[in-house]
Amino acid sequence: MGRTQERAAQQPAFDADAAKQVVNNVALLADQRKWQELSRLFSTKVVLDYGYPELLTSQEIIGRWQPLLTAFDNTRHQISQTQVREKDGRILAISRFSATHTLKGVSGGDQWTLEGRYEYEFENQNGTLKIMRMRMIPGRSSGNIEVLNEAKRRSGIADPVRNHTVEHVTFKSGGDTLKGWLYKPNNPKTNEVIIAAGSWTTVKEQMPMLYARRFAEDGLTTLIFDFRGYGESEGQPRHYESPQRKTDDFKSAISYISQRPELRSAKITVVGVCASAGYAAKAAAEDRRVQRLALVAPWLHTPEIARSSYVARPGISPNGYDGLLNEGQDARKTYERTGEVRFIASASTDDARAAMYVPSPGIYDYYFNTSRGLLPQWGNRFAVLSWPEWLTYNSHTSAPLIRIPTVIVHSENGAIPQGAKGFISAMTNKPEVHWISGSQLDFYDSEAKIREALSLVTAFINSQQ
Structure with missing residues (x-):
């Protein structure tokens, strides 16, 4: 652990376009099932919050996402209205999303769509932005919720039981x-x-x-x-x-x-x-x-x-x-x-x-x-x-x-x-x-x-x- 004496005024300027690209790449690589590339977008430990904040490694995140997403025939995550800002030395982003999940053969329809927003915080690792905080806030959903439930059954993933x-x-x-x-x-x-x-x-x-x-x-x-x-x-x-x-x-x-x-x-x-x-x-x-x-x-x-x-x-x-x-x-x-x-x-x-x-x-x-x-x-x-x-x-x-x-x-x-x-x-x-x-x-x-x-x-x- 080397010397880290520094001055606040010398902190590197953040790149808003780079942050937006990371946000877009999370959605793109998840839909493409490129798990190794996706894992590299995350920092050593990430606060992942899909309704309950947890501290996870990138591999633990992929270990959760991969079985569920691959249980669908395909997914399409659309990201929009991404806004990036710096506050108190922290690099933050917020974006809207619409995620459509398709699984054929499910009674009642083969698609389910969830809308909402993502909130991110990034770590600047020697000029490369890594996600260290990701929160999903769900909004409106449409379609057949049984598409999600069937994918969970096929993946073997059960909702965690907490008191x-x-x-x-x-x-x-x-x-x-x-x-x-x-x-x-x-x-x-x-x-x-x-x-x-x-x-x-x-x-x-x-x-x-x-x-x-x-x-x-x-x-x-x-x-x-x-x-x-x-x-x-x-x-x-x-x-x-x-x-x-x-x-x-x-x-x-x-x-x-x-x-x-x-x-x-x-x-x-x-x-x-x-x-x-x-x-x-x-x-x-x-x-x-x-x-x-x-x-x-x-x-x-x-x-x-x-x-x-x-x-x-x-x-x-x-x-x-x-x-x-x-x-x-x-x-x-x-x-x-x-x-x-x-x-x-x-x-x-x-x-x-x-x-x-x-x-x-x-x-x-x-x-x-x-x-x-x-x-x-x-x-x-x-x-x-x-x-x-x-x-x-x-x-x-x-x-x-x-x-x-x-x-x-x-x-x-x-x-x-x-x-x-x-x-x-x-x-x-x-x-x-x-x-x-x-x-x-x-x-x-x-x-x-x-x-x-x-x-x-x-x-x-x-x-x-």
Whole structure:
């Protein structure tokens, strides 16, 4: 993972015609059954959403499309009214479609047509646009629906059975529009809502998506979202790790849930994983609408803990902490003077200035592995101006102010367990605490570890009824 320090003003201009061509080629190559060529249009991981957002590889997408489409005699996808735009450094497209599916010999007619729209987001891979987000919003249909049903039967593909649905939601925070997903159980077990967020610099497609799905499977309505400046949400500067701004976003999410008629009376639990634990705790301490707090693998630092955590930064003078602090202060001054944002990598094996400098990935493989957390939706970027607020942040100031039932799940082998212990000691309302096995990154994407941690959180919530 090489050096990635860059300036916002130096981002390459996007090519609208190239984006339109990619959109058209998806339809063309699918109709022509050219699966290998089609797979090359996608990024390493794609959020594919045909009514339920999933994170898939290009081969997994083809593995779903090929059996179904080849079960028809032919298909014809017509794309029209494609519009491409750039917003907050993101390349987006929207288009109309009409897809006619033909299968002869089906009683009632041999054609079925679906109309609607597609929404895309692209990753710019060295000048080549790759799809990293594709959402289909169905509209009017006509013809014989049994054409589709018969193709499904012939392909052996059955509609997935889930006990929950996902709703795309938006809400405002600080004047910006935040985007999120609300996971809604078909039969909620209790009148509860979870609001969950993940580790620093991350987006909802990383650990929050796994947590939300697990909570929903257990019958708990769960909201996850992108903080301002991250992922699909608006906000400048981008990739700005601001504890205060993220705390305010948590409160905005609480307001959104509180204003939904069907959720207005629900009990709200905020769940913070890793760094979001500090933001969730501060929101819970300051917002009386929060009734329970859950911190999982919490990164709860003080300036003193930060100083000891950021020492090993070769080449940075006078030392890691002070050097990063100085660079952040300079970047802040530049931003205030010119509007220019300097970025570094969130995680790097060879750049000591990266937010997470990991010379040997080891247990931090999560951030360097495309099958785990190295997602195009994440971007692996960190605004240098974040350092002063982050390094001087004291999450422990919230501890004595928390008056609601709290559960903390952590590991002695996780990140800064001394931070969690200090936080617990500072709490006047003592929490329920579980120390379990596992590394910090196990809590990010290990199904077994997430299941273990969330079973404790769910049991805690149920005990508070």
